[in-house]
Amino acid sequence: MAAAAAFFGRVGAYAYFVGDFVVAVRRHGVPWRLVLQEAYSIGVRSLPILLIIAGFVGTNLALQGYFAFKPLGGSRLVGMFVSLAGVRELAPIIAAAMVAAKAGTEMASQIGVMRIREQIDALEVMAVNPMAWIIAPRLVGIMLVLPALTVISTFMMVGAGLLVSVVQLGVPGEIFLELASQGISAPDFLYGQVKALIFGLIICTVSCYFGFTCERGPEGVGKATNQAVVTSAVICVVLNYFLSEVFYGGAH
Amino acid sequence: MLQNTISDGVLHVADPEPAPPPPLIRLRGLTKSFGPNTVLNNVSFDIPEGRTTAIIGPSGTGKSVMLKHIVGLIRPDAGEVLCFGTDMARAPEPALYAARRRMGMLFQDGALFDSFTVGENVAFPLVHHAPQMSEDERRAKVNEKLALVGLPGTYERATASLSGGQRKRVGLARAIIMEPEIVLFDEPNSGLDPITSDAIDQLICDMKQALGVTFVVITHDIVGTVRVADYIAMLYRGDLIAWGPTAEVLRAEHPVLRAFLQRNLILPPAGGSGDARLPAVQ
Numbered sequence: 248m249a250a251a252a253a254f255f256g257r258v259g260a261y262a263y264f265v266g267d268f269v270v271a272v273r274r275h276g277v278p279w280r281l282v283l284q285e286a287y288s289i290g291v292r293s294l295p296i297l298l299i300i301a302g303f304v305g306t307n308l309a310l311q312g313y314f315a316f317k318p319l320g321g322s323r324l325v326g327m328f329v330s331l332a333g334v335r336e337l338a339p340i341i342a343a344a345m346v347a348a349k350a351g352t353e354m355a356s357q358i359g360v361m362r363i364r365e366q367i368d369a370l371e372v373m374a375v376n377p378m379a380w381i382i383a384p385r386l387v388g389i390m391l392v393l394p395a396l397t398v399i400s401t402f403m404m405v406g407a408g409l410l411v412s413v414v415q416l417g418v419p420g421e422i423f424l425e426l427a428s429q430g431i432s433a434p435d436f437l438y439g440q441v442k443a444l445i446f447g448l449i450i451c452t453v454s455c456y457f458g459f460t461c462e463r464g465p466e467g468v469g470k471a472t473n474q475a476v477v478t479s480a481v482i483c484v485v486l487n488y489f490l491s492e493v494f495y496g497g498a499h
Numbered sequence: 500m501l502q503n504t505i506s507d508g509v510l511h512v513a514d515p516e517p518a519p520p521p522p523l524i525r526l527r528g529l530t531k532s533f534g535p536n537t538v539l540n541n542v543s544f545d546i547p548e549g550r551t552t553a554i555i556g557p558s559g560t561g562k563s564v565m566l567k568h569i570v571g572l573i574r575p576d577a578g579e580v581l582c583f584g585t586d587m588a589r590a591p592e593p594a595l596y597a598a599r600r601r602m603g604m605l606f607q608d609g610a611l612f613d614s615f616t617v618g619e620n621v622a623f624p625l626v627h628h629a630p631q632m633s634e635d636e637r638r639a640k641v642n643e644k645l646a647l648v649g650l651p652g653t654y655e656r657a658t659a660s661l662s663g664g665q666r667k668r669v670g671l672a673r674a675i676i677m678e679p680e681i682v683l684f685d686e687p688n689s690g691l692d693p694i695t696s697d698a699i700d701q702l703i704c705d706m707k708q709a710l711g712v713t714f715v716v717i718t719h720d721i722v723g724t725v726r727v728a729d730y731i732a733m734l735y736r737g738d739l740i741a742w743g744p745t746a747e748v749l750r751a752e753h754p755v756l757r758a759f760l761q762r763n764l765i766l767p768p769a770g771g772s773g774d775a776r777l778p779a780v781q
Contacts, residue, residue: 274592369610372570372603373624373673374596 285388305407358458528578603674618654
């Protein structure tokens with residue numbers, strides 16, 4: 248009972264925090280000169296790890312697809328399987344998970360340190376709204392970068408799947424690509440971008456929330472960072488199911 | 500301008516003014532609890548304009564909480580804090596920010612942004628509140644304030660390379676960059692060695708002379724307090740147990756106040772006359 252009350256208390260506090268942020272941005276605007284810096288920082292920091300993870304997810308999709316379809320005589324369908332799973336589901340969620348792990352944790356820890364070193368109080372006393380100054384450029388930055396990272400992740404997955412299919416599994420490359428392109432359509436890319444935007448919003452606001460509400464001391468910063476990555480990853484994965492249901496549920 | 504001085508181990512405290520100047524900050528019935536802990540209990544007093552008021556008391560007695568009420572970072576459970584006539588607890592954000600633009604605050608650790616240079620830290624309020632100022636004008640003003648706090652030529656220096664005392668000086672330069680009418684100091688001597696601590700006290704005295712604005716100093720450094728303060732308020736377990744001109748507070752009879760001050764000072768007799776003295780160095 249107490250755990251449930253604490254959970255709903257946290258949800259309420261997060262909703263209140265997001266409401267305050269919206270009011271702060273409406274009143275103080277976005278410090279645009281910081282946006283590019285944040286976007287660059289988020290993108291560059293997340294890209295190397297994303298390329299590795301997306302590449303190896305693509306290789307495994309190809310392997311699993313090949314061995315699943317082979318007994319049914321459909322081993323050539325591996326291209327369709329990789330593109331469908333990659334574009335619709337895995338590329339957006341993998342890109343989001345990597346951004347949460349790299350940029351999200353950094354946001355939470357940076358803001359947590361600002362909180363315990365009284366830098367957020369100092370901003371308030373200098374009559375600079377900390378929510379608008381700290382969160383807004385990070386949010387715009389992540390919303391610019393995450394859709395791009397999702398596209399890169401998609402191409403990396405399909406590319407790595409193609410490589411394994413051709414080199415290791417002996418599937419002709421042109422067949423892989425033809426079926427891969429048949430498996431997906433333009434709206435699939437669009438839905439992937441919508442997912443990326445929603446995940447970016449969640450990762451940024453959740454990470455900043457835990458940073459802003461960080462408890463005193465280095466332990467508080469560690470706890471905030473941990474809570475930020477776990478919470479944003481869980482929300483994104485759960486939300487991914489519901490978004491897929493909305494986007495693709497009509498196909499049943 | 501009142502001025503306390505030290506010579507030959509004797510603290511010469513300026514005679515009290517016939518009447519304090521009009522208050523710039525008024526605290527009325529200020530009460531704040533954190534859970535079962537009452538940190539401030541119905542505290543009321545005035546902070547006079549153009550004078551230095553020290554708020555003293557043992558650790559954990561509510562001094563920093565009071566300072567945060569003055570700048571509107573904490574809302575009281577009851578009572579009010581009026582700065583320039585603005586109720587800092589209940590004012591809408593535009594009015595609150597307008598009042599804060601007339602204040603500067605030195606935080607315990609300086610609260611500087613380590614990714615900025617010294618100059619960028621000091622220039623930060625100007626960038627936000629005086630965007631019409633050219634880069635050259637801004638730089639000149641920052642250099643002027645850095646020279647005033649004894650750190651000339653440090654504009655380009657990395658903030659992370661500063662010592663504790665230097666961080667406080669840079670924090671002070673940032674606090675006064677907007678020419679505030681009130682400057683608040685949160686434990687300016689904390690974490691400093693005695694020599695640097697004395698240097699910071701001297702800096703506050705110099706600033707007091709140079710700027711002539713209202714200073715509010717939160718501290719438990721007694722000698723430093725008596726050096727810089729025109730008025731003293733003492734908090735003990737959330738209650739205000741003394742408030743008045745420094746000379747009067749030093750002669751007050753309250754046993755807790757005397758016990759607190761006598762840790763570092765030899766006081767004049769209660770209710771009597773004479774200056775406080777520093778204890779002889781062993």
